[in-house]
Amino acid sequence: MALKAVFFDLDGTLLPMDQNLFIKSYLGNFAQKLVPHGYEPKQFVRAVWMGVAAMVQNDGKRYNETLFWEQLEKVYGQKAFDDIPVMDDFYQNDFDKSKQVCGFNPNAKLVVDEIKNMGLKVVLATNPIFPAVATQKRMSWAGFSSDDFELYTTYENSRFCKPNLEYYKDILAQLDLKAEECLMVGNDVTEDMVAQKLGFKVFLLPACIINMENKDISCYPQGDFNDLLEYIKQLVAQNN
Numbered sequence: 187m188a189l190k191a192v193f194f195d196l197d198g199t200l201l202p203m204d205q206n207l208f209i210k211s212y213l214g215n216f217a218q219k220l221v222p223h224g225y226e227p228k229q230f231v232r233a234v235w236m237g238v239a240a241m242v243q244n245d246g247k248r249y250n251e252t253l254f255w256e257q258l259e260k261v262y263g264q265k266a267f268d269d270i271p272v273m274d275d276f277y278q279n280d281f282d283k284s285k286q287v288c289g290f291n292p293n294a295k296l297v298v299d300e301i302k303n304m305g306l307k308v309v310l311a312t313n314p315i316f317p318a319v320a321t322q323k324r325m326s327w328a329g330f331s332s333d334d335f336e337l338y339t340t341y342e343n344s345r346f347c348k349p350n351l352e353y354y355k356d357i358l359a360q361l362d363l364k365a366e367e368c369l370m371v372g373n374d375v376t377e378d379m380v381a382q383k384l385g386f387k388v389f390l391l392p393a394c395i396i397n398m399e400n401k402d403i404s405c406y407p408q409g410d411f412n413d414l415l416e417y418i419k420q421l422v423a424q425n426n
Contacts, residue, residue: 187366188425191336192301192418193357193381195372196312196321198394200298201328202289205396211284219276223269225262233261241315242347246356250314250341277319285327291393293411295329300415302334304422309357310335311370313377314344337361348377354384369421371414375401387421389414 194200197208213234217227237254244253258266298308310330312321318340322332332338337360339353346353358365365385372378372388374396382388390408397403407417 187364189306189369189387189418189421190367191307191309191361191363191369193309193311193354193368193370193386194298195370195374195378196310196324196328198373198396199371199378199391200291200294200310200330201324202291202394203287204394207287208284211287212281215280215283216273216276219280220269220272223272224265229261233258236261238315241341242350244346244350246345246352248345250344250347251317254315254341274319277317277323281320281323282327288324288327290328291411292329295334297411297415298330298334301418304418306418306422307336307361307363308334309361310338311348311354311357311372311378312339313348314339314341314353315347316341318342348374349380351380351384354381354386358384369418375399375403375406379406389417 197203198205213231216234217225217230220230221227237257240253240257241250244250255266302308310325321338321340325331325338337357339357344353344356346356354365354370358368365381369387369389370378370381371391373391373394375390376396376398379388379390388406390403390406391410391414392403392408393410
């Protein structure tokens with residue numbers, strides 16, 4: 187079946203990063219932003235992780251955003267909602283501090299542009315545990331804008347998370363695509379390569395690899411962005 191779309195992960199794929207360093211920077215800065223507003227940092231970080239856990243376990247009945255805020259409400263009550271303007275201000279003005287713990291690979295944008303020039307759709311399949319503003323910021327750190335993608339997933343527009351296969355099915359349904367027409371590119375063996383179970387072709391970018399389950403990765407096509415582009419060209423040529 188002809189290749190029609192390429193799905194990309196963001197963190198550790200298009201945007202080079204050590205995930206642990208990024209999370210430490212992001213949540214540390216977020217918690218400090220809220221200290222003057224009556225939040226104890228460790229409790230706030232725990233509340234955020236509760237929200238993340240709820241989103242990862244989402245059964246699809248509600249959007250991830252709703253589940254996240256339910257968890258904050260359990261800890262802080264109405265105060266969490268009253269302080270949304272402060273949290274919005276964090277993402278607008280302080281979230282960029284975490285850019286310094288991320289890398290930059292100019293080949294990411296060059297390859298995505300080349301893929302689009304080939305007539306393929308490009309999807310940003312980043313785990314939707316962030317609000318859109320945080321996803322747009324991280325895109326920009328990697329050299330992208332929202333216009334570069336057919337769709338990008340955020341906690342506002344998603345009802346599942348990786349590695350739940352329903353996450354991928356949801357995107358396929360929205361874009362009227364079949365799994366066999368798509369390639370998933372990522373650095374996380376568990377969250378990204380799982381798309382293969384649906385019929386996706388997959389490609390592993392191991393520069394910032396995450397392999398929590400110590401899986402054998404020799405079965406996956408893999409390499410750098412140049413290798414990826416050659417792989418895609420081969421797939422397209424097979425269908426011509």
